[in-house]
Amino acid sequence: MAPPPDAEVLSLPHPPVGQHVTLVASRWWTVPWPVWLTAGLMLAGLLSLSGAYGFHGDELYFVVAGRHPAFGYVDQPPLTPLLSAAWVALVGVSPTAMRILPALEMAFVVVIVGFIARDLGGSRRAQVLAALTAGVSGYLAAGHLNTTTELDLVVWAAVLWLLVRVLASGDRRLWVAVGVGAGIGLENKDTLLFLAAGLAFGVLLCRRWEVVRSRWAWAAAAIAAIGWAPNLAWQAVHGWPQLTMASQIAGYAATNRAQVLPFLLLFTGPLLFPVSIAGLVWVLGSRAAAPWRPLGVAALVALALDLVSGGKTYYVIGSASLFMAAGGIVLDGWIARGHRLFKTAGFAAAAITSGGLIALLTLPVLPVADYARTTLPATVPDVANQIGWPQFVATVAQVVSALPPEQRDHAVILTNDYSEASALVLLGEGLPPVYSGHNSYWSWGPPPAARTTVVHVGDWRPTNWAQYFAGCRDVAHIDNQLGIDNGEQGRPVTICTSTRAPWTTIWPALRTIS
8 A cells, every 4th residue: 555645655775684674654743643732731731830849959050050151061061051041031030931941842752752653663552652651751750840851851862763763764864863963962961972882882783784884874973073072172171070070970879870770660650661661672672673673772781881880870761762662562562452441541540640650759749838748858859959949048148138238348158059059149139249169160260359258158168168267157047947858958157257368279179079
């Protein structure tokens, strides 16, 4: 039967296992309407909750960092900070405004999962099942915060989708898109290198020699390298601070490795993770999935590299988009084998329960007073750290206003970490200049020489601070008024009446990378 008039025929001229594969897919943007509906419902739900608690400190930090434009920062490439600062300049500083971007990004991932399922040969029902699996997964949780992770997840999903198409069709033009996508991704987060290394291994292991010989595949690598070059140059000029950052993260390697399995299961769904596992098995073992076997190998190699390096557990979670898509195909086949109504109802119940658990753990679905009475703040600190910034800023402002005028005119605020500094910069009014030795903030110091009265926020770092500051006394403690033990709760606010040395002498000792 001939393909429909609007169809695009994708063929594999040099299949790795001696078979000719032809895929017939509608135009690239065409997926069943429930896929778009799932993405739209996720978007609406995320936006409705976006302002319930408050900012996360990382979100504030990226905005401030982006106001210091550069080709790189101590702790990440430049794309997310620059986009965050530009977005806030356009729409204003509020949690809801800031979180429009991540909500859109994760809704787009849901659609891409539908695209992948379609291009893997999945039926319309498989595409919908895959999108539903993604819509109630960790992508839902990720869509609440505007950090580097969300754009990273989009890039992983988009690059994997393009690779699904190019490995099946051999369409050399798609390699250009792969290179462009990878170059953009590397300007946001270096984790895409894990996928690149895994793909190289997978192509060789699966004997896809037409990829190795393709000038277009090598061109994709060159395009990605060119896209990454500005950040590489910045890192080289500044002494490779991200390597120092990576070594600090690797110091928690044992903890990071212990969290891998629980995190993978939670991200792919407390009750739906078998769908993604089935998708992985299908990609690695099914004859129908032979063209895409290198991608399954690539995901496993990326995970192994993350484990060996001691990286954080979410660094390679972007490959979940492929396995959710493939899992939709497996799930569709399972439903088709009989008892369809019963199996569909079971999936729906599992999806609703799984999505509800993820929302409860990671989204501000509870009234804040009720949330404070649960064990959730200790379970998922990222949510707890969104609470209390107005009280934090108000406490520091009260300390500053109580200073005698001659001290207030020569005061500087020095914070323990970038979250505290960023909150004061973006949410405070009429405060003295704010500085910190933490990560990129250290690069923007030191304070002016005349600023010798210090309002210090947080625990002192380094601990031998007394050699640099005199007349210090604690005058207040941060209290979010809910008893939630987060990163700022109970931290002291200290006044030091003078410095014992010039700031240029003090500043090198205050630098912290973590």
